[in-house]
Amino acid sequence: MKKTLAVLAAALAFSAHAADKLSIGATAVPHAEILEFVKPTLAKQGVDLDIKVFTDYVQPNVQVAEKKLDANFFQHKPYLDEFNKGKGTNLVTVAGVHVEPFGAYSTKFKKLADLPAGGTVAIPNDATNGGRALLLLDKAGVITLKDKKNILATPKDIAQxxxxxxxxxxxxxxxxxxxxxxxxxxxxxxxxxxxxxNPSKDALAIEGKQSPYVNILVARPDNKDSAAIKKLAAALNSPETKQFIETKYNGAVVPAF
Structure with missing residues (x-):
């Protein structure tokens, strides 16, 4: 009888430990760095945070949707909305964490006015970030868009x-x-x-700190309210994390809470 109880207790302890393991996908900078910062805090709260680093914006969402990951932290809501719409997924926002002011960079010119006629401009090929890039160029006076509120603008939407x-x-x-x-x-x-x-020094144009593109913690409807996810969200929105972001990134990443 004692042996049976011991086995049962061990099984329950293993189950509790397994339930508290949280796998999360992230891009390396700053997302994985911020997650590494909160990892010790979560460990003290019984959550083993397993951080998987990705170099793209597609797989972290695919793997959460397929339940290969519990959550991810790399994107803003306009991107998530477009992803859900395009892929038929229903991933959800858990918490907003920070803003990464989007910037325009050049190794050839010191200011936008120096761009040559017929010059080449590279922008992201996903709808939301491509639109975000064009909106920034419109605001900087480089181009004029047909609709200045169209977050999904493409080069075809350039009026001037x-x-x-x-x-x-x-x-x-x-x-x-x-x-x-x-x-x-x-x-x-x-x-x-x-x-x-360095966005604050090297960007020829950069979004203001009031950018609507807040980077978010994302999960699924079935696990967004789990105890482990809630603990992670609270840690990401803590005063300690706010101070860490402000100190480490010096304005290149801005807390959104």
Whole structure:
């Protein structure tokens, strides 16, 4: 009888431990770094955070939808909405964490006014970040869009292009690597930071801190209210995490809570 109870207790202990393991997909900078910061706090609360680093914006969502991951942290809501619509998934926002002001970069020119006629501009090829890039260029006066509120704008939606700039739509992760091959590239801050670019110093144009593109913790409807996910959300929105973001990224990443 004692042996049976011991086996049962061990099984229950294993089940509790397994239930508290949380696998989360993230891009390396700053998302995985922020998750590494909260990992010890979560461990003290009985949550074993398993961080999987990705270099693209598709697989982290696919793997959460397929239940290969519990959650992810790499994207903003406009991107998630477009992904859900296009892929037929129903991933949900758990918490907003930070904003990464989107920037325009060049290794050839010091200001946007110096861009040459017929120059080449690289932008992300996913709908939301491509639109975000064009909205930034519109705000900076480089182009004029037909609709300044269209977050899914494409180069076809440009009404005025005084310098007759040519637009290349490429995978977001590749943009830092081809920066020296184009006149201007619009780069997501996580990839800019990975490439050792300093958004606050190197960007020729950058979004304001009131950007609507808040990076979010994402899960599924079936697990978004689990105890482990709630603990992770609370840790990501803690005063300690806010201070960590402000200190480590010095304005390149801005807390949104």
């Amino acid at each position: 292009n005084p310098k007759k700039l040519k637009f290349k739509e490429l995978e977001a992760a590749t943009l830092p690597r081809i920066l020296n091959q184009v006149d201007l590239a619009l780069i997501n801050t996580n990839y800019a930071l990975e490439a050792k670019l």
